[in-house]
Amino acid sequence: MRRCFCSTFFRVIRPAARRPKALNFGSPSGQQRRYVKQEANHQGKEVFTSSGLPAEDAKGISPLMILMVIIYLMFLFWENEQNEEGEAYTIEQLHVDYPQSDVPVRYCNHMVLQRVIRGPDNTCKMDHVFIHERPRNINSVCTSPKMMTCQNHSATLCFQSLTKFKMTVCQLIEGTRYPACRYHTSSMEGFIVVTCDNMGPVTFQRYIK
Structure with a gap:
């Protein structure tokens, strides 16, 4: 009887077992994240974000990418300005087509696009001349005794060829804006007038029939 009483007594006064606290697998609070980060740094470990990048590096990615994009756009703008304003075409690039290109129809339209012939601010040039003569014969114009003041009334001297050259006018x-320019093609022969320096012809001024 005593034994039963004691066992009953202990069953009565024994504290009830505590239920295990449910684990929270949700996102940690800001304070917990800071604690985890500090603990990881203290242990020499690197904290990674969900994208697989180190947390410290992830902070600097966006500003760095923005800076790179800005620099790239500035470079493209500068290059475009150089192409439009700083191009220095030679007389051979602009006006010499020897031997003449084999373009059966719309020769001028084709050549204007191929040589990028345009006026200021991408306007269509009113006229343009392609000379079908050997470059050395064109260079010899600078030794011509037929010298004259250029038509723009400057102090620059112009030189006229002694013979007529084949050309396309x-x-x-x-059209008003390049590249939507359409031209009439005329084949003829004429004297050319150019400006020169010590290296040879510099600019084509005009032609004389």
Whole structure:
């Protein structure tokens, strides 16, 4: 009887077992995240974000990428300005087509696009001349005794060729903005007038029939 009483007594006064606290697998609070980060740094470990990048590096990615994009855009803008304003075409690039290109129709339209012939601010040039003569014969014009003051009334001297050269004259018939320019093509022969320096012809000024 005593034994039963004691066992009953202990069962009564024994504290009830505590239920295990449910674990929270949700996102940690800001304070917990700071604690984890500090603990990881203290142990020499690197904290990673969900994208797999170190947390410290992830903070600096966006500003760095923005800076790189800005620099790239500035470079493209500068390059475009150089192409539009700083190009120095030679007379051979602009006006010499020897031997003449084999373009059966719309020669002027084709050559204007191929040589990027345009006026200021991408306007269509009113006229343009392509000379079908050997470059050395064009260079010899600078030794011509036929010298004259250029038509722009400057102190620059112009030189006229002693012989007529074969050429194609392109005259604008439609369009105002490059590349939507359409030209009439005329084949002829004429004297050319150029400016020169110590290296040879510099600019084509005009032609004389």
